[in-house]
Amino acid sequence: MTTPAAHPSPGDLFDPACPTRQVLDRIGGKWESMLIKVLADAEPGEVRFAELRRRVTGISQKMLSQTLRSLERDGLVRRRVEPTVPPAVHYSLTPLGRSLDGPLAAVRAWAERHITAVVAARAAYDEASPS
Amino acid sequence: MTTPAAHPSPGDLFDPACPTRQVLDRIGGKWESMLIKVLADAEPGEVRFAELRRRVTGISQKMLSQTLRSLERDGLVRRRVEPTVPPAVHYSLTPLGRSLDGPLAAVRAWAERHITAVVAARAAYDEASPS
DNA sequence: CGGAATCCCGGTTGATACTG
DNA sequence: CAGTATCAACCGGGATTCCG
Numbered sequence: 001m002t003t004p005a006a007h008p009s010p011g012d013l014f015d016p017a018c019p020t021r022q023v024l025d026r027i028g029g030k031w032e033s034m035l036i037k038v039l040a041d042a043e044p045g046e047v048r049f050a051e052l053r054r055r056v057t058g059i060s061q062k063m064l065s066q067t068l069r070s071l072e073r074d075g076l077v078r079r080r081v082e083p084t085v086p087p088a089v090h091y092s093l094t095p096l097g098r099s100l101d102g103p104l105a106a107v108r109a110w111a112e113r114h115i116t117a118v119v120a121a122r123a124a125y126d127e128a129s130p131s
Numbered sequence: 132m133t134t135p136a137a138h139p140s141p142g143d144l145f146d147p148a149c150p151t152r153q154v155l156d157r158i159g160g161k162w163e164s165m166l167i168k169v170l171a172d173a174e175p176g177e178v179r180f181a182e183l184r185r186r187v188t189g190i191s192q193k194m195l196s197q198t199l200r201s202l203e204r205d206g207l208v209r210r211r212v213e214p215t216v217p218p219a220v221h222y223s224l225t226p227l228g229r230s231l232d233g234p235l236a237a238v239r240a241w242a243e244r245h246i247t248a249v250v251a252a253r254a255a256y257d258e259a260s261p262s
Numbered sequence: 263c264g265g266a267a268t269c270c271c272g273g274t275t276g277a278t279a280c281t282g
Numbered sequence: 283c284a285g286t287a288t289c290a291a292c293c294g295g296g297a298t299t300c301c302g
Contacts, residue, residue: 048263048264049263049264049265050263050264061264061265061266062265062266062267064265065264065265065266066265069265081264084263085263086263086264087263087264088263088264089263089264089265
């Protein structure tokens with residue numbers, strides 16, 4: 001049908017406006033989850049821009065500031081500017097951001113526990129049809 | 132303290148070959164996680180191609196088959212072909228795939244519990260600098 | 263120092279059409 | 283029914299350069 005109505009169920013994963021979808025779109029990015037982990041693990045809680053750049057190997061300034069801003073926008077990260085010269089900007093996880101690190105940790109744990117199985121499956125699959 | 136960085140150790144999130152990174156790259160896609168949930172929720176355990184297409188609103192045949200194949204390759208999904216005419220192909224989660232649904236569910240739960248806060252933060256942020 | 267703006271390339275995605 | 287093939291548009295994201 002072409003059913004015009006499809007699934008209007010709220011909280012439904014199929015809905016583009018669905019919460020899960022929105023959240024996955026955010027943490028599914030290339031850097032988001034890394035940044036969250038780095039900030040979650042940071043001892044002082046706050047980390048400066050340049051330090052983040054150093055810790056998140058491979059990230060460009062553009063992506064760092066861009067990602068940081070999107071996380072800030074969503075209330076996951078806090079940006080604190082010290083009005084010195086030159087300016088020092090400190091980033092930290094908000095309580096909301098910190099709470100997301102839990103679920104993220106679950107995924108991380110799964111990844112570490114099952115990655116070998118995944119890699120093995122992948123190898124087996126590729127070997128079956130090398131083309 | 133400030134510290135550590137400088138060299139990516141294996142198993143470290145910063146390493147591009149890190150398990151978490153690989154897993155997030157997979158489930159972070161636009162359809163992967165939806166497919167996993169649909170398959171996980173499917174009562175019979177098996178769902179046919181056309182039925183998946185119907186359940187995952189908005190997906191194209193190309194992306195569906197493409198995503199399905201990548202999940203199959205990684206050992207998360209099983210593909211069973213019934214050699215009839217016309218052919219009937221059934222997809223289901225493997226035990227490995229099913230085990231991933233747990234962590235994914237944690238993320239989903241977080242999303243549903245905190246999405247309003249995220250949306251609010253976003254609105255507040257946008258209101259602060261409307262441009 | 264932090265970050266905005268610009269340019270640009272390549273992978274990903276979506277329509278559409280064709281096949282077994 | 284269950285895909286594959288092709289083409290074109292899109293966009294993430296890297297390098298570079300400029301600014302407060």
